[in-house]
Amino acid sequence: MFREKRYKQVVHAVEKGILDGKYKLGDRIPSINSWRIRTGLSRSSIILALKELKSRGIIESDQSVGYFVSSTKIEVVYRILLLFGIPSLFKEDISNSLIQSLGNGVTVDILFHGADPETLDLLLDKVAGKYSVYVIIPSVNCNIESKLKRLGGKVILADYYVDSLIGKFSSVTQDFANDTYDALESCLPAIRRYKEIILVQNSRFEPMSRMDGIKRFCATYNFEVGYIKTMENLPIKQGAIYLTPEDREIVFILTAMEKQNLVIGRDFGLITFNETVLKKVISGGLTTLSTDFVQMGRTIAELIRQPGIRTVHNPWKLIMRNTL
Amino acid sequence: MFREKRYKQVVHAVEKGILDGKYKLGDRIPSINSWRIRTGLSRSSIILALKELKSRGIIESDQSVGYFVSSTKIEVVYRILLLFGIPSLFKEDISNSLIQSLGNGVTVDILFHGADPETLDLLLDKVAGKYSVYVIIPSVNCNIESKLKRLGGKVILADYYVDSLIGKFSSVTQDFANDTYDALESCLPAIRRYKEIILVQNSRFEPMSRMDGIKRFCATYNFEVGYIKTMENLPIKQGAIYLTPEDREIVFILTAMEKQNLVIGRDFGLITFNETVLKKVISGGLTTLSTDFVQMGRTIAELIRQPGIRTVHNPWKLIMRNTL
DNA sequence: TCTAATTTGTGCGTATGTATG
């Protein structure tokens, strides 16, 4: 039999007060002690109720002063923070599909930590307690576990796989090592004729674990392995496949191609990461290996609705074009 | 948990007054009772704030006379909010160069209003009073003037030009109409041989005022004018120059080109907006017309440091390539 | 300037009911 949680009466009382116009925007609502007297509940229960209202953005607290109405939109159930590294069009895909999947009763804010551990740390402090759901793309492997636990809401980790946090929070992630391995394996017939596989990446925003996948693939199927930070001013090796997540490296490679009079997809291969419309028309079409960020947004919505901790692997997709 | 202490608002108010030139060296600042009335804080809290200012050497007190400004060379921690429309890599340029120009002692948050007037309105309410500088990229011409004035910090408008707000707040903006006109004029010799200029854009995030510039240019120099929302499944008109800010339209145009066996830069022209590295290698190089967002960030930093209201026009740059 | 009162924030221990396997 369903029984209403006792602390909910405080939540409903505040909601009703706002609806009736008794508590207006900016007004102070009764203090914890005041609620204790009028409800007979324990201090902890009152705090639980006020915490819920806070996480929905309906009230804010000023230490040692009181609780205040900060929004009259009591229909909000989930107040979600997306805490990303750096802006990109792919992040936009995640938030759009997330918002669409959850429907009404949701407000979403987006903040960026710039892949800087210190900034991330400060932001976590600043936003703690103010949201009901925190969707976080972690950057480097900094020690944020204790902070995440104290956010006071559901935490969902996205995109980047962080070993030490898996299993402790829900997550939808890419597995860069295994995804790269599997993708290469899936196009084995097309790449058999190449000798070497070279990863080109320098940005601190890109995971090095891709290299693990490449190494394992090359060991299994007898390719040579290579890694360089940039192709700037370097010639292309014939018989190699270049993998790169960076647009500037694509330009370096294609410029070198022109200079050396090579033919892409014959003399050498190229696989880029992250599908964008423009890649369809570059050099007759660039081959791309991408994660489906729209799907990632939908999965995040599911994780929000379901209780408990779940770990989901986001699917990858290889689009074969002219460059293999 | 991280929270600004209440008495800090007095500290910030004095800092802002000095930066704005409202309180000059030797001036008397408001009395304790005056602060009590305007902030609603207790006497003790006001004294706490004035104590801090005194210890930083910013004010001095004269028993039973008042508090006076003793130094205007103060170190302030700028607390900056960037309130943008939608995420994009160009916005990243602005914030990076802004942060770099201001150096240390700066905290920057970035929020997005999604080009939605209602969201912008709610966000302005939510963040009011919490920052010392608000850098805002407005969306549509909504009525936010009164809200901007009540933010309690320096307001700087960026990127989009909003007629009704110019002169009332500092701004660094593009002038889409005149920039487009000037850019076309600057490459007149190269485009003389075309007959028609067609703008292709559909996104609600793109300003329609570009059309005004195109119309004026075409009237002056005797071109035909055209506008369509999308080139999807449409053939290319020979003798036309297409202008588009959207990547998907570039793909539609280049696909149509292949199908009709046309040569870009001869049978028709193409000018795209916003320079990216990849545009160097598409179809032998796409011509781009861009605003320098790095420069915009630097200019914003200047506007923050200088008192008063200034209006700055951000420069544009046309990179001529293969498509004209 | 000092002190007492109020109010929110945090931590720890304990007990209970409910869902899971």
Next chain:
DNA sequence: GCATACATACGCACAAATTAG
């Protein structure tokens, strides 16, 4: 039936910020 985990609920103590006198 049993072990476990988790959310709910209560009580207590102390810390930190603010207020009032």
